[in-house]
Amino acid sequence: MNAIAIKAGRSSPEVIDVDVPDPDDGEALVRTLRVGIDGTDFEVLEGNHGGFPDGEDYQILGHEAVGVVDDPNGTDLEEGQLVVPTVRRPPDGSNDYFERGEPDMAPPDACLERGIDGAHGFMSEYFTSPAEYLIPVPTAFAETGVLVEPMSNTAKALEHAFASRSMFDWEPDTVLVLGNGPLGLLTLAMLDSTVDRSYCLGRRDRPDPTIDVIEELDATYVDSRETPVSEFAGVHEPADLVFEATGYAKHAYETVDALAPNGVGVLLGLPGDWTFDIDGGRLHRELVLENKALLGSVNSHVRHFESATESLERLPDWFLERIITDTYAPSEVDDAFTDDDDRIKTVVEFDTL
Amino acid sequence: MNAIAIKAGRSSPEVIDVDVPDPDDGEALVRTLRVGIDGTDFEVLEGNHGGFPDGEDYQILGHEAVGVVDDPNGTDLEEGQLVVPTVRRPPDGSNDYFERGEPDMAPPDACLERGIDGAHGFMSEYFTSPAEYLIPVPTAFAETGVLVEPMSNTAKALEHAFASRSMFDWEPDTVLVLGNGPLGLLTLAMLDSTVDRSYCLGRRDRPDPTIDVIEELDATYVDSRETPVSEFAGVHEPADLVFEATGYAKHAYETVDALAPNGVGVLLGLPGDWTFDIDGGRLHRELVLENKALLGSVNSHVRHFESATESLERLPDWFLERIITDTYAPSEVDDAFTDDDDRIKTVVEFDTL
Structure with missing residues (x-):
């Protein structure tokens, strides 16, 4: 499958070919619809933030995603459910912050961040995630769900x-x-x-x-x-x-x-x-x-994603249409990662509902 | 009665003679037992803090007091009740902060502070106060009650x-x-x-x-x-x-x-x-x-005085005895307002129970 990644020693993202990931126990497989780009992605490209996953010479980018459950893999999720993933994951097994459901309060050395620090992101045709980190959102969010993470x-x-x-x-x-x-x-x-x-x-x-x-x-x-x-x-x-x-x-x-x-x-x-x-x-x-x-304040977790979902439902259509200004296919990666003042939110669209 | 005050143009406190105050409606008359001295008092003396009451050429010092209700004057207080006064008072009539019971959240221009800013303090043989600003404390606090305000x-x-x-x-x-x-x-x-x-x-x-x-x-x-x-x-x-x-x-x-x-x-x-x-x-x-x-965080109000009262009851005797290091009569005002490293808390004692 296609993924947008930054390779070791480079400062520009590129499309790479990787295997569709295999969900572990408790994980679901998600078909990615859209992934937003924000300032943190540019910092990752500049090497100012995070690091590659252990043992890898590339990192898949992207932490603002919306996708569709493709394979619930025995979890409580249903096939076809629209979901937004949270960003933080425990570094080894788990730790107190994750067990308490408060990974947003973990200090930097007690968490990985998908697409940012030590874990692959969501800019690929499919991604896997533990079901507990996939927040169900309404079907109407297929295009705008990328805003849930920043919100x-x-x-x-x-x-x-x-x-x-x-x-x-x-x-x-x-x-x-x-x-x-x-x-x-x-x-x-x-x-x-x-x-x-x-x-x-x-x-x-x-x-x-x-x-x-x-x-x-x-x-x-x-x-x-x-x-x-x-x-x-x-x-x-x-x-x-x-x-x-x-x-x-x-x-x-x-x-x-x-x-x-x-x-x-x-x-x-x-x-x-x-x-x-x-x-x-x-x-x-x-x-x-x-x-x-x-x-x-840094990061957020499940209840904040849920409350952001409620907030997003209340935002007027005109506002949402004006915020997502630019949409690119993965093959247009260079254009997607060009920044200029006419853009507000740029998204990479992998698929539609 | 004797009071310890700072006069206009001076930087040292002195004992002055003023009339015993007459309680207004809703006010009680309190016989002062002890008043503590803290860093703010020295700032008042140096002119770095507050100002004299309107139209006065002196200010009675002191904001850490404990006393006995001498005349309840029709309020709910009882004669002989030991009380600690809060510090802030409304500048004219009242305002939202005082009406909500949150004078500690009033910005500097929305409150007076007794003994500090625009109002006479408690360093006198008697003082008056609206009953709502007099916090009942146990009789055992006759000596240590001066610690309730800082706490x-x-x-x-x-x-x-x-x-x-x-x-x-x-x-x-x-x-x-x-x-x-x-x-x-x-x-x-x-x-x-x-x-x-x-x-x-x-x-x-x-x-x-x-x-x-x-x-x-x-x-x-x-x-x-x-x-x-x-x-x-x-x-x-x-x-x-x-x-x-x-x-x-x-x-x-x-x-x-x-x-x-x-x-x-x-x-x-x-x-x-x-x-x-x-x-x-x-x-x-x-x-x-x-x-x-x-x-x-600045100042405090009724529920904080009440919670401080509960805390003071729990402090060990050895600690209280070691904290109040120096006790002076009003006539020893110069000694009372001398600071040195052997002192922790100095109090002026006007009377005993």
Whole structure:
């Protein structure tokens, strides 16, 4: 079967031919429909993230997938069921995090990540997975199901954010999303009914398809070249919730200034190393005097995929049509892995229902 | 009556003579037994914190008090009941934070703080307070009740910390308390039965009374001159919970390095302005990849005073006797406000039961 993989020593993905995998006990065989591409895939290509599966000289890419159960292989799944796989797998047998159903809380050395770190991904005509990591989704998700995985990361981060504010009366009126990539736009749409006013920060000139989506969602586009995060509260208003999805290193600290009293900043982006000056005494003091919080959040698990599935069902059709901008066949791998500002979410389509 | 106050333009407290206050409707009159002194009092003296009550040229100090109801004045309190007052009061009439019973979540401009900011404190032979802000405590607290207010700040911070980790299985094994002042030592003692291993950071040479208390609690003393916070995890072990009680500005950021995966750092100290370099990209990334959290926390309210009261009842006698090291009469105000390393908690005693 065809698979899209990165080979050792290369930095561009290519189509390779591998055997259709054989499901082990407890695993199902899934026929892949679509796999989304995101920033982490580009980091894998650049060698900044993860590593190849043990003993392999290539890694199949892809962690945002939707597919159809082809062979339930004795599991509780049914043939023809549409499913979305979770990403993390235990490194050897299992460990406490997986046994508790909380692989999203495993530190990096206690998990593999399919398509990212130490395990093959889903960019192949078929893949196998333990049934417990395959989340049933409605048939209507055949095209959009690739969005469940990114949305599950937001679902988990928001769950932790609300929990951190659960000992007092906290109903966020305003959200500031840092980043107008697919994750930022999905988060903005997911929060649409929760908050009164939304802002989304980017660094793009008009006309731009992401700014159009932001404004169609009745959110305010904030150009970071005009209004840096540290000045956001003064120019607009302090935000009860800040959602960092760019991986720009300074945002973690500037978020303290953007937050309203009792607000929470959730951090999902992954910056590289960078040493810089901060107004550290004042920021530390503001965290304390205004009961502010910063929460890092990575990955997600079954209940977050389920909650993302419910959220995806509620998103308007126009939004979904505008988010998935580019669809390629596996043979168009070079085009699929070209990034430009006209794209929001690119998917590789292996098959249709 | 005698009161200890700071006058406009001065930086040392003095004994002044003021009228015994007259309780308003809903207020009780309290005969003060003891009032504790902490770092915030010294900041008030230095003019770094708060401000005088409107229209006054002096402020009565003190926010850690215990007293006896002298005149219930028609409230539900009983004459002779031992009480501890909370600190925050609404600036004009009331506001949402006070109406919701959450004055600890009020931003600085939405509250006054007795003895600190815009309201007279409790360092006087008598004080008045709305009955709702007077927490009944057992008669056995006549000497130690001054510890309820500092302990309530820890109770609130820990409540928020545990809430922030409530969406997954989190049972902290290890705590690192930054600071061996009274708040640090009280926190260490409060957490004694919750965690397996405790560490307390200071910068003192032996022999030292705080190091003795730390070791008597079976905690490990960490000398920050030998092991800075950023190196703590490597030298000892990563901490599930870090409790910052020094106000040293860099601690907020170094805490990220000291935390175990999924850990939480709570910040209570109040640093001054200070700009410095941080390894900001790496720290931001570690917050994300290891699901770490930083929570600022200030003040506390009724349920935290109640929970602190329960905690104080459980603290061993030897500990309480070693924490309150110095007791002065109001006339010894100069000695009371002298700080040295042999002291842990100093109290001013106005009366006894």
